[in-house]
Amino acid sequence: MRxxxxxxxxxxxxxNTPAAAQVFTxxxxxxxxxxxxxxxxxxxxxxAVTKAVRPLIxxxxxxxxxxxxxxPALGRPAHLVRVDGGRxxxxxxxxxxxxxxxxxxxxxxxxxxxRHLPLPDRAPKAVLASIAELxxxxxxxxxxLRAPVLGLGVAVSGDVDRAEGTVRYSPFLDWRDVPLAELAxxxxxxxxxxxxxxxxxxxxxxxxxxxxGLSDFAVVTVGAGIGCGLVVHGRVVAGAHGxxxxxxxxxxxxxxxxxxxxxxxxVEAIAGEAAIARQIQEATGxxxxxxxxxxxxxxxxxxxxxxxxxxxxEAIGRGIATxxxxxxxxxxxISGEGLAAYDLFAEHIRAAFTxxxxxxxxxxxxxxxxxxxxxxxxGAAATAIQSFVRADT
Amino acid sequence: MRxxxxxxxxxxxxxNTPAAAQVFTxxxxxxxxxxxxxxxxxxxxxxAVTKAVRPLIxxxxxxxxxxxxxxPALGRPAHLVRVDGGRxxxxxxxxxxxxxxxxxxxxxxxxxxxRHLPLPDRAPKAVLASIAELxxxxxxxxxxLRAPVLGLGVAVSGDVDRAEGTVRYSPFLDWRDVPLAELAxxxxxxxxxxxxxxxxxxxxxxxxxxxxGLSDFAVVTVGAGIGCGLVVHGRVVAGAHGxxxxxxxxxxxxxxxxxxxxxxxxVEAIAGEAAIARQIQEATGxxxxxxxxxxxxxxxxxxxxxxxxxxxxEAIGRGIATxxxxxxxxxxxISGEGLAAYDLFAEHIRAAFTxxxxxxxxxxxxxxxxxxxxxxxxGAAATAIQSFVRADT
Numbered sequence: 001m002r003x004x005x006x007x008x009x010x011x012x013x014x015x016n017t018p019a020a021a022q023v024f025t026x027x028x029x030x031x032x033x034x035x036x037x038x039x040x041x042x043x044x045x046x047x048a049v050t051k052a053v054r055p056l057i058x059x060x061x062x063x064x065x066x067x068x069x070x071x072p073a074l075g076r077p078a079h080l081v082r083v084d085g086g087r088x089x090x091x092x093x094x095x096x097x098x099x100x101x102x103x104x105x106x107x108x109x110x111x112x113x114x115r116h117l118p119l120p121d122r123a124p125k126a127v128l129a130s131i132a133e134l135x136x137x138x139x140x141x142x143x144x145l146r147a148p149v150l151g152l153g154v155a156v157s158g159d160v161d162r163a164e165g166t167v168r169y170s171p172f173l174d175w176r177d178v179p180l181a182e183l184a185x186x187x188x189x190x191x192x193x194x195x196x197x198x199x200x201x202x203x204x205x206x207x208x209x210x211x212x213g214l215s216d217f218a219v220v221t222v223g224a225g226i227g228c229g230l231v232v233h234g235r236v237v238a239g240a241h242g243x244x245x246x247x248x249x250x251x252x253x254x255x256x257x258x259x260x261x262x263x264x265x266x267v268e269a270i271a272g273e274a275a276i277a278r279q280i281q282e283a284t285g286x287x288x289x290x291x292x293x294x295x296x297x298x299x300x301x302x303x304x305x306x307x308x309x310x311x312x313x314e315a316i317g318r319g320i321a322t323x324x325x326x327x328x329x330x331x332x333x334i335s336g337e338g339l340a341a342y343d344l345f346a347e348h349i350r351a352a353f354t355x356x357x358x359x360x361x362x363x364x365x366x367x368x369x370x371x372x373x374x375x376x377x378x379g380a381a382a383t384a385i386q387s388f389v390r391a392d393t
Numbered sequence: 394m395r396x397x398x399x400x401x402x403x404x405x406x407x408x409n410t411p412a413a414a415q416v417f418t419x420x421x422x423x424x425x426x427x428x429x430x431x432x433x434x435x436x437x438x439x440x441a442v443t444k445a446v447r448p449l450i451x452x453x454x455x456x457x458x459x460x461x462x463x464x465p466a467l468g469r470p471a472h473l474v475r476v477d478g479g480r481x482x483x484x485x486x487x488x489x490x491x492x493x494x495x496x497x498x499x500x501x502x503x504x505x506x507x508r509h510l511p512l513p514d515r516a517p518k519a520v521l522a523s524i525a526e527l528x529x530x531x532x533x534x535x536x537x538l539r540a541p542v543l544g545l546g547v548a549v550s551g552d553v554d555r556a557e558g559t560v561r562y563s564p565f566l567d568w569r570d571v572p573l574a575e576l577a578x579x580x581x582x583x584x585x586x587x588x589x590x591x592x593x594x595x596x597x598x599x600x601x602x603x604x605x606g607l608s609d610f611a612v613v614t615v616g617a618g619i620g621c622g623l624v625v626h627g628r629v630v631a632g633a634h635g636x637x638x639x640x641x642x643x644x645x646x647x648x649x650x651x652x653x654x655x656x657x658x659x660v661e662a663i664a665g666e667a668a669i670a671r672q673i674q675e676a677t678g679x680x681x682x683x684x685x686x687x688x689x690x691x692x693x694x695x696x697x698x699x700x701x702x703x704x705x706x707e708a709i710g711r712g713i714a715t716x717x718x719x720x721x722x723x724x725x726x727i728s729g730e731g732l733a734a735y736d737l738f739a740e741h742i743r744a745a746f747t748x749x750x751x752x753x754x755x756x757x758x759x760x761x762x763x764x765x766x767x768x769x770x771x772g773a774a775a776t777a778i779q780s781f782v783r784a785d786t
Contacts, residue, residue: 159752159753169752169753216632216633228719230719230720232625232626232630233625233626233627233628233630234626235626237625237626237720237721238721239609239720239721239754240609240721240722240723240757241721241723241753241754241756241757242721242752242753243717243718243721243751243752243753243754244718244719244720244721245719246718246719246751246754247719249718249749249751250643250715250718250719251644251645251711251715251749252644252647253646253647253648254645254646255646255648261751261752262748263748263749318644322643322644322715322719323719324636325636325637325639325640325642325643326621326623326637326638326639326640326643326715326716326719326720327623327630327632327637327719327720328630328631328632328633328634328635328636328637329633330633330634355655355656356642356644356656358636358639358642358654359552359562359635359636360552360562360634360635360636361632361634361636361639363634364633364634
């Protein structure tokens with residue numbers, strides 16, 4: 001099925017050197033900025049910045065405005081360079097066990113359209129058909145936005161080789177070595193970037209969120225699983241063997257509940273959604289119908305239920321302290337669907353983190369950031385934007 | 394006290410661009426290499442490599458040899474570029490609680506001379522006097538080596554800001570904010586690099602050891618403390634707040650023995666030298682005179698003693714698995730004085746690592762590397778070599 005929305009057309013994106021990509025990335029992620037400030041931040045001469053900026057202004061990707069608030073009474077007003085977000089669109093799709101969620105964002109990764117479809121079948125062919133249908137819907141919606149769609153990002157949990165565009169192993173889809181980027185390019189006609197879902201979310205924070213401008217930070221996602229994306233020395237950590245950021249399998253208590261990984265007392269075995277539900281059933285004897293019921297019971301003060309969340313918070317806090325003790329990030333951003341229970345475990349996360357952080361590692365700035373579910377798809381769009389900006393460099 | 398050995402003289406080291414530093418570093422850490430291969434590895438044109446190499450050959454830092462083993466029967470023989478290690482010397486000093494240990498290495502970080510002195514007093518002034526005396530001895534010994542001494546590295550445990558040359562906090566010396574690089578430069582007349590001891594050892598592995606050519610690896614040191622140096626994306630991790638690599642404070646068992654950090658069941662509280670001695674005393678009722686006695690008792694099969702080492706090995710293996718699960722390094726190098734007990738805990742390290750490693754993180758190559766005590770001082774020399782190579786870039 002070929003999309004029938006605005007035809008993706010070959011765009012001349014005038015970024016073809018690492019220096020030009022760095023200039024554009026700096027303005028995109030940290031702008032608006034004066035040219036001189038861009039030069040300072042990327043370590044290039046003002047002339048080199050001007051050389052990179054000029055064709056980008058001509059092609060409509062950058063604009064230069066007078067900063068009204070900084071207009072001096074006398075002399076030349078400051079001009080600030082910024083990205084024209086409306087110049088291009090990107091699609092992002094997150095594949096979960098039960099549905100595919102898609103967004104269309106602008107070049108600044110602001111969501112313009114969001115859609116989702118149920119996923120009837122997890123076989124690669126069926127998933128591809130669902131992705132194609134979803135992208136088709138998004139492209140149709142893009143018709144009114146009068147900007148070309150320049151890329152598609154797809155986020156999947158598991159071991160994903162972004163450079164190869166391959167899902168090496170995804171336990172919940174039961175996929176091995178699926179060349180998803182190639183297949184989705186054939187199906188949609190768009191350039192496709194495939195990445196692990198937690199890493200994709202981390203890219204969104206690094207370029208467009210609470211990690212912008214930081215060289216070392218972590219994103220911890222709390223939900224069905226407990227995941228972690230790490231940025232070290234300015235780059236997302238992928239792991240030499242396809243595994244990294246497995247904060248969910250940091251051992252909190254070797255005498256704790258058995259984890260699906262085979263060990264006992266992993267963070268995920270105590271603080272993952274299923275683990276919380278199971279522990280609340282055990283503590284209260286009530287058969288739960290869904291995860292929301294666990295929350296309600298804890299908030300209503302059913303004896304034993306709050307303690308489960310307290311232990312979950314403690315496990316998460318210890319996991320974060322382990323990350324801080326090993327890597328010393330500037331900031332840790334906690335996010336994910338599980339934050340719905342934040343009122344129940346926030347203080348326990350903080351107390352356990354502070355107790356287990358070694359020395360000045362406790363100075364790490366631990367933040368929370370609510371995560372609507374389409375944020376996962378937005379993360380996928382962020383990887384597509386990243387690939388677009390760096391494509392020819 | 395000014396050193397009276399060969400006068401450190403201003404050397405013209407013809408490396409003044411990042412590209413030239415990269416060429417020299419590649420030959421130093423991965424050579425001998427053909428020029429074309431250097432070009433391939435650093436991503437420069439052969440002409441750019443030749444331009445960087447020529448003045449280095451003229452100044453005697455590089456030599457180009459015909460590779461005898463690869464001499465073809467016909468045609469031009471392959472020329473390999475390598476560093477002339479004897480061209481320059483570097484001093485490295487490790488400060489411990491009881492002594493200062495010094496080495497003199499060549500440019501390839503091969504130890505030529507080793508010396509140590511007792512440390513009668515831990516106050517900065519007294520430590521500086523001991524460093525000066527030790528360096529004086531090393532420089533005197535360098536007299537016969539007919540090469541200039543071009544830098545000094547000093548390694549101290551604790552929170553060290555290498556860029557500033559400051560020991561921010563060293564608990565065992567009870568130092569806070571000591572500008573050690575500046576003080577030692579004044580005392581010795583040499584350019585001085587100050588770094589954390591575990592990071593210095595990691596630099597030695599990265600440039601001259603089992604980490605050469607790897608972009609992601611870890612060094613785990615086992616001894617009085619349990620430390621960890623991390624290289625991620627080709628650079629040593631320092632931590633935004635001065636703390637990183639604290640594998641010794643990964644929690645193995647919250648019901649375990651109390652650690653000096655205030656928590657319970659840290660790796661160091663189970664597998665550090667003092668913890669092992671204490672646990673063996675508790676298990677056997679024998680008052681130990683030194684750490685060696687603990688080893689002897691375990692090897693002789695005194696009931697309870699072997700089990701202490703088994704638990705220590707398990708704790709270390711779990712700590713290493715945590716590093717592998719979070720960062721996915723290509724290799725973990727276990728080293729340190731504690732390796733004297735390797736026969737007693739090796740299999741427990743491996744079993745615990747394998748059990749706790751998540752999925753393909755278990756593919757990480759875990760190696761051991763015996764560590765004579767002067768290796769810590771050699772690590773300090775490696776940081777001085779690194780600073781020298783990068784000084785003007």
